[in-house]
Amino acid sequence: MNADMQQIAALAIVALAVLGLVFRRRLRGRRKSCADGCAACPTEKLRR
Amino acid sequence: MAANVRPPDPGADGRGDLPPHIAAASLPRRASPASERTPVYAMVGNPNCGKTTLFNALTGLRQKVGNYPGVTVEKKIGEAYSQHGRPMKIIDLPGAYSLAARSPDEAVTRDVLLGRRADTPQPDRVICVLDATNLERSLYFVHQIFDLGRPVIVVLNMMDLAQRAGIEIDARELEARLGVPVIAGEAVHGRGVVELRLAMSRAELPLPRHRWDVPAPIAPAVAELQASLSEGDGRPPLVARAEALLLLTDFDTVRVAGSTPLSARTTGILDAWRQRWAGQGTDWSGTLIKSRYDSIHRLCHDVTRRTRTQGPSLSDRVDAILIHSVWGWLVFATIMALLFFSIFTLAEYPMNWIDSQVAALGDWVKSTMSAGDLRDLFTDGVIAGVGGIVVFLPQILILFFFVGLLESTGYMARAAFLMDRPMSRVGLHGKSFIPLLGSYACAIPGIMATRTIEDAKDRLVTILVAPLMSCSARLPVYLLMIATLLPGDALPAGTKAGIMLLMYFLGTAGAFGFAWLFKRTLLRSSPPLMILELPPYQPPRFKDILRHMVERAWLFLKNAGTIILAISIVLWFLTTYPKHPDPAASPDVQIAHSFAGQAGKVIEPLIKPLGFDWRIGIGLITSFAAREVFVSSMGVIFGVQAGDDNTAPIRDAMRAAVWPDGAPLFTPLVCLVLMVYYVFAMQCMSTIAIVKRETNSWRWPLFQIAYMTGTAWLVCFAAYQAGRALGF
Numbered sequence: 001m002n003a004d005m006q007q008i009a010a011l012a013i014v015a016l017a018v019l020g021l022v023f024r025r026r027l028r029g030r031r032k033s034c035a036d037g038c039a040a041c042p043t044e045k046l047r048r
Numbered sequence: 049m050a051a052n053v054r055p056p057d058p059g060a061d062g063r064g065d066l067p068p069h070i071a072a073a074s075l076p077r078r079a080s081p082a083s084e085r086t087p088v089y090a091m092v093g094n095p096n097c098g099k100t101t102l103f104n105a106l107t108g109l110r111q112k113v114g115n116y117p118g119v120t121v122e123k124k125i126g127e128a129y130s131q132h133g134r135p136m137k138i139i140d141l142p143g144a145y146s147l148a149a150r151s152p153d154e155a156v157t158r159d160v161l162l163g164r165r166a167d168t169p170q171p172d173r174v175i176c177v178l179d180a181t182n183l184e185r186s187l188y189f190v191h192q193i194f195d196l197g198r199p200v201i202v203v204l205n206m207m208d209l210a211q212r213a214g215i216e217i218d219a220r221e222l223e224a225r226l227g228v229p230v231i232a233g234e235a236v237h238g239r240g241v242v243e244l245r246l247a248m249s250r251a252e253l254p255l256p257r258h259r260w261d262v263p264a265p266i267a268p269a270v271a272e273l274q275a276s277l278s279e280g281d282g283r284p285p286l287v288a289r290a291e292a293l294l295l296l297t298d299f300d301t302v303r304v305a306g307s308t309p310l311s312a313r314t315t316g317i318l319d320a321w322r323q324r325w326a327g328q329g330t331d332w333s334g335t336l337i338k339s340r341y342d343s344i345h346r347l348c349h350d351v352t353r354r355t356r357t358q359g360p361s362l363s364d365r366v367d368a369i370l371i372h373s374v375w376g377w378l379v380f381a382t383i384m385a386l387l388f389f390s391i392f393t394l395a396e397y398p399m400n401w402i403d404s405q406v407a408a409l410g411d412w413v414k415s416t417m418s419a420g421d422l423r424d425l426f427t428d429g430v431i432a433g434v435g436g437i438v439v440f441l442p443q444i445l446i447l448f449f450f451v452g453l454l455e456s457t458g459y460m461a462r463a464a465f466l467m468d469r470p471m472s473r474v475g476l477h478g479k480s481f482i483p484l485l486g487s488y489a490c491a492i493p494g495i496m497a498t499r500t501i502e503d504a505k506d507r508l509v510t511i512l513v514a515p516l517m518s519c520s521a522r523l524p525v526y527l528l529m530i531a532t533l534l535p536g537d538a539l540p541a542g543t544k545a546g547i548m549l550l551m552y553f554l555g556t557a558g559a560f561g562f563a564w565l566f567k568r569t570l571l572r573s574s575p576p577l578m579i580l581e582l583p584p585y586q587p588p589r590f591k592d593i594l595r596h597m598v599e600r601a602w603l604f605l606k607n608a609g610t611i612i613l614a615i616s617i618v619l620w621f622l623t624t625y626p627k628h629p630d631p632a633a634s635p636d637v638q639i640a641h642s643f644a645g646q647a648g649k650v651i652e653p654l655i656k657p658l659g660f661d662w663r664i665g666i667g668l669i670t671s672f673a674a675r676e677v678f679v680s681s682m683g684v685i686f687g688v689q690a691g692d693d694n695t696a697p698i699r700d701a702m703r704a705a706v707w708p709d710g711a712p713l714f715t716p717l718v719c720l721v722l723m724v725y726y727v728f729a730m731q732c733m734s735t736i737a738i739v740k741r742e743t744n745s746w747r748w749p750l751f752q753i754a755y756m757t758g759t760a761w762l763v764c765f766a767a768y769q770a771g772r773a774l775g776f
């Protein structure tokens with residue numbers, strides 16, 4: 001990959017990261033039933 | 049007292065497959081709605097009686113369990129399946145001693161049971177969990193639940209402990225007397241869960257038969273209040289009766305009414321009766337409580353038998369040492385020292401391994417990709433940033449292992465007891481120490497745990513100081529600074545652990561100091577009385593602890609792979625662009641020319657008095673998201689700056705960093721000051737959000753940011769300037 005291509009790819013990744021940070025809330029989706037969604041909350045996976 | 053009449057046909061509800069003792073109590077005196085709607089069960093009982101253990105067993109969820117009162121502080125809805133495969137909803141609730149709630153966590157239980165929570169369905173049926181070693185006290189709360197007139201299943205939990213203590217309870221007799229299914233069980237060992245699921249699967253459940261006679265002087269007041277509550281306040285009839293009884297038990301109306309105010313008519317009736325009794329010298333509250341307890345006492349007397357009189361239990365004998373005013377502290381200090389020592393010694397091997405893997409990955413990327421921005425993004429942004437923080441996973445897990453041990457053995461409550469004396473000096477009681485101790489892991493569950501504190505002002509003070517306790521997110525920052533400060537293996541782990549212990553001590557002392565200050569100024573209230581149950585010691589539940597560690601590890605890695613990754617990428621961009629016009633410019637010149645470099649120069653005057661340069665400043669800003677981001681930011685900044693041929697760990701790059709005049713940046717003094725900054729500064733978005741939610745306003749979180757970060761700056765300023773003056 002030449003330097004120009006690398007630059008374009010790098011900038012695209014940066015843009016993705018920015019979008020990810022900005023829309024973090026929406027990406028994560030709304031949490032059900034759980035009022036906090038904080039680090040204290042154990043994962044809600046069902047064992048079965 | 050209800051007669052012991054057995055129903056003639058155990059299969060009355062058409063389910064002959066039930067164990068006879070459950071079916072025996074099955075004669076329904078009122079059909080409960082066996083509609084298509086998913087039945088909703090509430091799990092209630094005293095704190096620490098095993099509700100969440102049962103809830104987890106039934107639903108397969110992994111809610112936190114711990115051997116101290118007040119683990120669960122918020123409702124949690126889970127789903128289970130009946131024996132016939134039909135879904136059932138179960139609500140796990142915080143433990144309570146009475147429906148008249150004294151603290152916010154008990155209020156959650158009260159409001160859910162009385163159907164006041166808009167976000168939670170009102171339970172159709174109630175699972176009452178009793179602690180068999182404390183039957184009488186457990187029954188008091190259950191007795192109040194009976195007044196609600198809902199079908200009840202009673203679980204007699206902790207039968208193993210009761211047996212060991214020489215208490216024998218006749219579950220069949222209790223069942224006959226209460227008129228509801230009684231299931232003897234040991235939730236930790238899964239005993240009784242199948243029987244409970246069977247009982248829950250029944251289409252119809254009996255209503256409690258055990259009634260008590262309201263004392264004659266109080267009865268007319270109950271009737272009048274009940275009428276007013278159901279007509280004027282719109283309460284369902286049975287809830288109205290239960291609520292009337294509660295209002296006549298407790299002097300503090302708010303404990304019963306909560307945030308749903310009573311109508312003027314009801315308040316009028318209540319006041320009129322209370323005044324009348326005051327005139328007659330009737331102790332209405334005492335009379336009601338006593339008559340309830342009398343009824344319970346008779347019941348307990350009939351169903352319990354002590355097989356042997358007991359000397360002091362093992363727990364009592366251990367407690368003679370662990371809460372001793374001298375030995376207790378010695379043990380406490382030893383545990384803490386052991387914790388920090390193992391963080392440095394045990395964690396070293398996995399840490400070195402991860403370090404070498406990260407370095408190998410960086411080398412591999414460098415050797416396979418041609419030079420360019422994308423390669424730099426991978427090595428200096430992603431690998432330096434994320435890899436720099438993942439290295440600290442072992443230490444964080446060790447911390448959580450220790451905290452898990454403290455929580456599951458029951459030592460947590462002893463630590464709180466021990467702390468009661470110093471805590472009362474600052475105007476708080478030992479109960480506040482449980483949230484504070486929990487904040488060593490993370491301030492967020494710590495702040496949630498303050499819901500067990502009765503006094504609103506005490507609770508607020510505890511919330512305000514909880515983030516001063518050094519949380520696990522500070523651990524990577526401390527470790528990085530200690531590694532930079534004390535190069536190589538020249539110094540024994542003891543010294544490093546000592547510095548670490550000092551930081552934890554500083555944070556704890558800060559929390560105490562500010563609690564004292566706030567109690568004296570902003571939030572005055574009378575010194576509280578401490579009532580805290582000391583649960584019996586239990587062997588640690590390694591499975592639970594390991595599971596919790598896996599959860600935390602996953603959370604940590606997820607954070608590293610999402611937020612920290614994104615911040616590292618963005619930071620890489622900010623330190624790389626705009627590019628210097630001269631492509632051959634040295635990395636130092638290039639980074640100074642970048643966005644981050646320019647922004648850093650703007651903020652540098654603010655932090656220069658603390659001995660920090662703009663690169664540290666960038667780290668301080670990015671770590672507002674979360675403290676550990678500081679470490680990844682240092683990784684990115686010094687990775688970019690070190691140029692292409694760097695694969696050394698960040699700490700080496702940091703140690704080589706200099707000011708423009710060539711003086712070293714990370715002198716031992718600066719490393720220490722930086723650690724002190726992180727001890728005090730409020731650098732955590734999630735904590736701010738939780739404080740906002742728990743205090744219902746922006747006022748307190750903003751105050752918290754201001755006072756903590758202000759203190760951090762002042763203390764660091766004083767420390768740095770003093771250090772400089774002393775020649776460091």
Ligand SMILES: Nc1nc2c(ncn2[C@@H]2O[C@H](COP(=O)(O)OP(=O)(O)OP(=O)(O)O)[C@@H](O)[C@H]2O)c(=O)[nH]1
Pocket residue numbers: 093094095096097098099100101102112113114115116117118119120121141142143144205206207208209233234235236237456586589
């Ligand atoms: N020996 C014994 N221990 C039990 C039993 N059931 C639960 N435990 C332990 O008791 C402690 C408390 O259990 P939890 O399920 O957290 O209790 P809880 O009622 O949810 O407590 P809160 O949420 O504080 O109200 C834990 O250490 C459990 O392992 C039992 O039947 N026998």
Ligand SMILES: [Mg+2]
Pocket residue numbers: 099100101112119120141142143
């Ligand atoms: Mg619980």
